[in-house]
Amino acid sequence: MRKKRALAGSGAALALGLAAGYPCLWRHACLTWGATAVEVHREMPGDALLPTAPLVTTRAVTVGAGPAEIWPWLVQMGPGRGGAYTYDWIENLMGLDMHSADRILPEFQDLGLGDTMRLGRNGPVMEVAGLDSGHALVFRSQDGAWVWSFGLYPSRHGTRLVSRNRIQPPDPSPLYRLFSLYVMEPGSLVMERRMLLGIKQRAEEPIAGR
Template sequence: MTDAGSAPSPRPATRAVAALAAAAAGAAYVLAVRPRLLRWGATTQEAAGPLPGDEIVPAPRMQSTRAVTIKAPVSGVWPWLVQLGAGRGGMYSYDWLENAVGLGIHSTDRILPALQQLKVGDIVPLSPDGGLEVRALESGSLLALGGTLDLRTGRMSPAGAPPAGPRLDVGWTFVLRPAGPRATRLVSRTRYDYSPVAAGMAFRALLEPVQFLMERRMLLGIRSRAQNQWRPQGRRS
């Protein structure tokens, strides 16, 4: 008998229905929602095809490819990419969310001439604790970043010195392609690998939706800034 005042335990049928509902929700996410998040804005060809920078994480366990068309020429978009980073031009995303976890991101609405010099080997900071290394750069067309996150400390490891414990390898590539005389296609690809698999799987469930939220906003932020800066007569002075 149930003690007076105690709540009845869930019936087996109720638990079964809850389990089925959770399984259905998970299946719907994997089959319908997740593919859209991972290739938001990208064509089938862009999402499936190889891109420069893929070699940074050659065998990813996770990959996303997202894209936007910007009504400005490549020369009007590239400067916004070059000045990416914490303590630089920002990430053009949700600053308030990034700063809520102490990343120190402040996105500018201006092209900053002092931040237009970037070269292979430079670090694009993503927080006060570190960032991603520029692995490949072709002015006006390619910016490829890479690095390894130590999952125990939450810090980026120095190049060539991967942590011995749980880690997340990151490759993040931006490709610019002309889409007409005054339009640009901006494609962003992220590739991840992690070790051990069990730790990565738990991290993945959080990483994918958060990364989609922030990267989508970043691409739209770059688009709005580049289009506002550019006019049919050319860039404003």
């Protein structure tokens, strides 16, 4: 019994230590996974739509393909469309009806400014607020609390795909801030990392001849 209690106490202490260290030691890496310092600080389309957002994430990946090969995968994203290229089973536990496509879907290539899509039955309605073919795609929630931007930047090794979220949390209470800090932020990294790598894999496949 003493050994079990000691192990439980050690586990609890470790968990508390990790939780206490996250804001100082790992949070920046969580919010900026894959992005360079230049990309984190660079202005992106959509920034002006929510300039004082208290939560900003900038995450990125290098895709071994040109912007023209990546763009179709971006414009077909969404529920009932091309999905989000992430963990569909997690998305669908939340009722988002995401089914990630493994091919370009011609019927979803005509995205236009003002087009909308609802994320789940009770989720936010996202509106296309910026559209620069081959360069930038910006979504904004109709309540103005979330701006999600994608930028395509040619590089020596292909294209840098950069995703930026600007978020105004709906609840300013301390409890919600703790939930956002320790659950939402790490969770968003898991899902968005998978999404970026999913787009990378799909855009590179034709080049690899697969």
